[in-house]
Amino acid sequence: MLANDFARLVKTRGENPPKRNKALSITDFKKLRNYLQHPEDEFNLLVLLALETGMRRGELLAIRPESLYEYGIEVRHSISPTSDDTSLKIQNA
Numbered sequence: 001m002l003a004n005d006f007a008r009l010v011k012t013r014g015e016n017p018p019k020r021n022k023a024l025s026i027t028d029f030k031k032l033r034n035y036l037q038h039p040e041d042e043f044n045l046l047v048l049l050a051l052e053t054g055m056r057r058g059e060l061l062a063i064r065p066e067s068l069y070e071y072g073i074e075v076r077h078s079i080s081p082t083s084d085d086t087s088l089k090i091q092n093a
Helices: 026-036 042-053 057-061
Strands: none
Touching: 026 042, 042 057
């Protein structure tokens, strides 16, 4: 522990960068969903699944045919570009 706490004396300078991740408006969300309803390629299908399920990118990329059921998708694995670990981010996912 420091004897003198100087942190309260520090003056920060600079600009706060604009927020990078902005939520879609309901109108834009509906436009995107409508565009993706007839996916021509795998990317569009993955974006639609992300919108509708909230699955993360690694979970989407780890989907296998045996994970698909008539009324759902079983999420058991996740793929990471920086690790060989395929476990899910949270235990109760």
